[in-house]
Amino acid sequence: MRRLKFLLTLVCAGAGIASLSAQTNNNRIDRETVEEAEKLLGLEFSDKKNDLLVPGLRQQAGLLADIRKFPLANSVPSAMVF
Numbered sequence: 001m002r003r004l005k006f007l008l009t010l011v012c013a014g015a016g017i018a019s020l021s022a023q024t025n026n027n028r029i030d031r032e033t034v035e036e037a038e039k040l041l042g043l044e045f046s047d048k049k050n051d052l053l054v055p056g057l058r059q060q061a062g063l064l065a066d067i068r069k070f071p072l073a074n075s076v077p078s079a080m081v082f
Contacts, residue, residue, distance in 0.1 A: 008053065009060040011037035029058045
């Protein structure tokens, strides 16, 4: 379930990023976005489950946006141990 939520987050975040130029709200994840992401992944959840996914996906998309804002030069080596 964690992997599924991660995949949906990435797809929804990608859909949100793609629509940034047309919209001023850059955290535009709603039930319709989740349903479209499900279609891309070949999944189908009930409306109730989609409604439960939306707040967590919005939070995850916000966290991913924060990570992308962090300036990281190519000269910084990647982590070898986590």
